[in-house]
Amino acid sequence: MVMFTVIAVDISGRHRIDAGYYMVCAAVSLEITPTSIEKINEINTDAFLLNRSAELHDIVRIIETTVTKIKKKGPLIVECGDLFNLDENLSKTMFTQEIRYQESIGERKAIELAHYVSLSTRKLLLKETGLDIRIHENDEDENDEKDESGDENDNENGADNT
Amino acid sequence: MNPYQEPVTDASRNVILVMRTDPDSNAEDNERKLQEFSELTKALNDRVVDVITQERYSDRKYNVGSGKAKEIAIAARDKKASCVIFYDPLSTSQIYNVSKLCNEAGANCRVMDRFQLILDIFAERATTHRSKLQVELARLRYELPNARMLVSLSKKEERAGWGGLGDYEDSYEQDIKKRIARINAELKKADLEEEARRVYRHKNGFFIVSLAGYTNAGKSTLFNTLVDEQTESKDMFFTTLIPKTRALVINKRKILLTDTVGFIEDLPHFLIDAFRSTLEGIYFSDMILLVVDFSEPVEHIRKKLMISHETLWEKSTSNIITVLNKSETMKPAERKKKLQELAHLIYNPIFISAKTGMGISDLTSEINRNLPVLLTKTISLPNDERGAAALSWFYDNGVVEEILYGKYMTFEFSAAEEIMARADDIVLKAQ
Numbered sequence: 320m321v322m323f324t325v326i327a328v329d330i331s332g333r334h335r336i337d338a339g340y341y342m343v344c345a346a347v348s349l350e351i352t353p354t355s356i357e358k359i360n361e362i363n364t365d366a367f368l369l370n371r372s373a374e375l376h377d378i379v380r381i382i383e384t385t386v387t388k389i390k391k392k393g394p395l396i397v398e399c400g401d402l403f404n405l406d407e408n409l410s411k412t413m414f415t416q417e418i419r420y421q422e423s424i425g426e427r428k429a430i431e432l433a434h435y436v437s438l439s440t441r442k443l444l445l446k447e448t449g450l451d452i453r454i455h456e457n458d459e460d461e462n463d464e465k466d467e468s469g470d471e472n473d474n475e476n477g478a479d480n481t
Numbered sequence: 482m483n484p485y486q487e488p489v490t491d492a493s494r495n496v497i498l499v500m501r502t503d504p505d506s507n508a509e510d511n512e513r514k515l516q517e518f519s520e521l522t523k524a525l526n527d528r529v530v531d532v533i534t535q536e537r538y539s540d541r542k543y544n545v546g547s548g549k550a551k552e553i554a555i556a557a558r559d560k561k562a563s564c565v566i567f568y569d570p571l572s573t574s575q576i577y578n579v580s581k582l583c584n585e586a587g588a589n590c591r592v593m594d595r596f597q598l599i600l601d602i603f604a605e606r607a608t609t610h611r612s613k614l615q616v617e618l619a620r621l622r623y624e625l626p627n628a629r630m631l632v633s634l635s636k637k638e639e640r641a642g643w644g645g646l647g648d649y650e651d652s653y654e655q656d657i658k659k660r661i662a663r664i665n666a667e668l669k670k671a672d673l674e675e676e677a678r679r680v681y682r683h684k685n686g687f688f689i690v691s692l693a694g695y696t697n698a699g700k701s702t703l704f705n706t707l708v709d710e711q712t713e714s715k716d717m718f719f720t721t722l723i724p725k726t727r728a729l730v731i732n733k734r735k736i737l738l739t740d741t742v743g744f745i746e747d748l749p750h751f752l753i754d755a756f757r758s759t760l761e762g763i764y765f766s767d768m769i770l771l772v773v774d775f776s777e778p779v780e781h782i783r784k785k786l787m788i789s790h791e792t793l794w795e796k797s798t799s800n801i802i803t804v805l806n807k808s809e810t811m812k813p814a815e816r817k818k819k820l821q822e823l824a825h826l827i828y829n830p831i832f833i834s835a836k837t838g839m840g841i842s843d844l845t846s847e848i849n850r851n852l853p854v855l856l857t858k859t860i861s862l863p864n865d866e867r868g869a870a871a872l873s874w875f876y877d878n879g880v881v882e883e884i885l886y887g888k889y890m891t892f893e894f895s896a897a898e899e900i901m902a903r904a905d906d907i908v909l910k911a912q
Binding site for chain 1 (some may be wrong): 791803
């Protein structure tokens, strides 16, 4: 049976909360076959707080930062929606390592697993850090103004190796 | 004119295919999509008289640019086209606007999109009551979001106006909703029967194997080869719409093989919903033979396998054997190279040719290897009338090895776990 080492990546929390955009990226190194997950090698999660919604270059940076800490390397597998449905060939040029969108059942299962990891880690971190998850719709315009003036001071909270 | 309700009448229509592509899309991919689009029309015996393409972002009014829309209308008139088919899904107003342009140019044609074409193909293939209901359900679900707009457009010239006695036909949408509810109820009943049949088959020790794969991969040809049947198989999209199940015996074990409808790229959700019960036949089988046309270029195979995996991944828990059909057309070295390039998508590969019979024995042994392990037990039945009746049950439900006749009939019986659990009761009753 042929097995492949891949790193499945998923980002949770791309919506706005009180504190801004609190995103958790999970990178999971796995051994997969075309139809199943055979082994999980290692997992890394990183949390990122932005004061504006993430753009493509932010997503690339978030993924690259999270994946760097994975020792067992392999091609990155991401959901095309995470990269704004960008054409696969275009997205390949933006990363320092091989990347492709999910294709086989095994890869889809790997992404699903990464999604559970990022989602649950985010929930846990929100609880631990006490960040309010309520969305203040009325503050949206006010925050947008702040975003425009504030910029580039995005905090980055490392929440390593779950 | 109601563009949705016109029935398919001509045996061979002149059609114009229109394909708009985004400027930053993959040219090779677009070429493949256009080829597949053209293949689809063959399923209704249509004659493609012109293919019009344009590279631009979608236009709200016509889908293509206004100049291109006029070009389509003139081409439809000059080439006497009875149908203009767009690859992209069209909104009701886009259909109306392009139809209007065609009428103004003097062309008498129906404007539709690829989904409508697929629905027409399905409507022609549906022969059983259940499949007819499924097709009707898909058509109604397709129409529903556009129903209001459709009435508004068809009444554009004759509005009742304030205080007038005329009536707006709001009931059209309501009628569709009612009909959908009625079909859903009827299909639910049919689905329950199907589920009961599936449970019965499992309970009786049948191992269920389904043929799945992209449309025109050769599933029906393989089905015919495996079960020695004469099911219709053609070099055409969606030849099989209604699932067919036949018994197959491999190494004395009883298997039920089911041939099903093929997958296609961008299959609209209303079609998937309508054919959910048919797809469930694949999801709940014990093994899936994922058939692939291996003679195609690597990129095409990759895309088709991707779509098949996407359709199967959420629900299916079955074993998968990837059957690489039409392998006789290439040399072993070429096969190996292709296999290496697609290794991440191909599980349990078997090279076969359903047409020539190449590799069929390898496939049957692979199926046999993947069958669940049978339990074996020595059974002794009295050699009388009751014993003979019980013996008949053992023959029906498992594998009976050579019988030693004496005062008792003694034999080795192999069967699945569920059957073996009932074997003791049968023996007791025979005593």
